[in-house]
Amino acid sequence: MESILQAEAQAKAKYNADKLAKRLRHAVGDAIDHFGMIEQGDRVMVCLSGGKDSYTMLDILLSLQKSAPIDFSIIAVNLDQKQPGFPEEILPTYLEKLGIEYRIVEEDTYSIVKRVVPEGKTTCGLCSRLRRGILYRVAGEVGATKIALGHHRDDVLETLFLNMFYGGKLKAMPPKLVSDDGRNIVIRPLIYCREKDIVRYSEIRQFPIIPCNLCGSQANLQREVVGDMLRDWDRRFPGRLETMFRALCNVAPSHLADPKLFGFKNLTTQETPYADGDIAFDHEPIETEVPATALRTISILDKRELNRCAS
Ligand code: SF4
Numbered sequence: 001m002e003s004i005l006q007a008e009a010q011a012k013a014k015y016n017a018d019k020l021a022k023r024l025r026h027a028v029g030d031a032i033d034h035f036g037m038i039e040q041g042d043r044v045m046v047c048l049s050g051g052k053d054s055y056t057m058l059d060i061l062l063s064l065q066k067s068a069p070i071d072f073s074i075i076a077v078n079l080d081q082k083q084p085g086f087p088e089e090i091l092p093t094y095l096e097k098l099g100i101e102y103r104i105v106e107e108d109t110y111s112i113v114k115r116v117v118p119e120g121k122t123t124c125g126l127c128s129r130l131r132r133g134i135l136y137r138v139a140g141e142v143g144a145t146k147i148a149l150g151h152h153r154d155d156v157l158e159t160l161f162l163n164m165f166y167g168g169k170l171k172a173m174p175p176k177l178v179s180d181d182g183r184n185i186v187i188r189p190l191i192y193c194r195e196k197d198i199v200r201y202s203e204i205r206q207f208p209i210i211p212c213n214l215c216g217s218q219a220n221l222q223r224e225v226v227g228d229m230l231r232d233w234d235r236r237f238p239g240r241l242e243t244m245f246r247a248l249c250n251v252a253p254s255h256l257a258d259p260k261l262f263g264f265k266n267l268t269t270q271e272t273p274y275a276d277g278d279i280a281f282d283h284e285p286i287e288t289e290v291p292a293t294a295l296r297t298i299s300i301l302d303k304r305e306l307n308r309c310a311s
Pocket of ligand 1: 089123124125127213215216217218
């Protein structure tokens with residue numbers, strides 16, 4: 001009996017793992033397609049930090065590469081910044097096992113940052129500027145046409161709120177951009193992927209994760225607070241993060257207030273109905289598309305509420 005139950009549990013776990021892998025592959029495939037991230041003949045430099053996100057990105061891209069209708073090559077690149085205790089052998093061992101092309105770049109940015117940034121000040125700003133410059137240079141050296149970064153949907157939403165709360169800007173992280181030196185195209189293939197899916201996937205795939213606190217830098221408190229806020233919303237209002245992300249893909253410049261995006265000054269009346277017109281004096285009705293998970297939660301809550309009222 002026990003062995004039957006065990007077999008059932010294993011079959012269920014495998015079914016769920018396959019479903020998750022499929023969901024992530026679809027999400028990455030859709031993002032690549034929607035934003036034209038990878039084209040025929042591209043050489044994609046996958047930036048591998050040793051964290052869950054970059055391992056997942058590499059894994060999914062390698063899997064998509066096998067079935068893609070176009071040919072593209074992948075080279076994994078890790079930057080060893082010489083933080084004390086960085087386990088140098090983990091990534092080469094992993095990548096050798098995969099049998100893919102890779103390069104480990106050794107640059108002691110850790111010492112530079114420690115020397116230049118005063119004690120007690122955050123080191124992340126300078127550290128990431130140095131890392132970015134090195135990765136751009138390496139992209140040129142290895143002949144990469146695209147640089148792939150492992151930011152996912154939740155990173156994008158966090159950035160949106162951080163910019164609104166602290167930067168006074170409606171700005172998130174784009175799926176594809178030209179680098180600040182103008183010479184590289186950066187892509188974010190995980191942009192449609194939920195962080196919780198990536199966490200689960202990296203557990204299932206047992207990636208050899210390298211801890212990200214080796215430099216001893218304090219975590220970015222503002223980002224942590226915003227991340228907690230989003231996770232809390234996700235628990236309490238299922239579907240909210242999906243809706244917010246959809247909003248980023250569905251922007252109405254005529255209903256914001258940036259004169260650089262919309263010609264407010266040149267607005268004129270016209271004889272025919274105006275497609276972007278407003279009902280001006282009323283609040284616009286909000287069309288809600290409530291996801292199935294949310295509907296289930298709402299109906300459970302409704303029933304509880306009704307029971308409470310009846311008792
Ligand atoms: S946490 Fe450490 S390694 Fe990461 S960006 Fe900050 S200083 Fe650099």
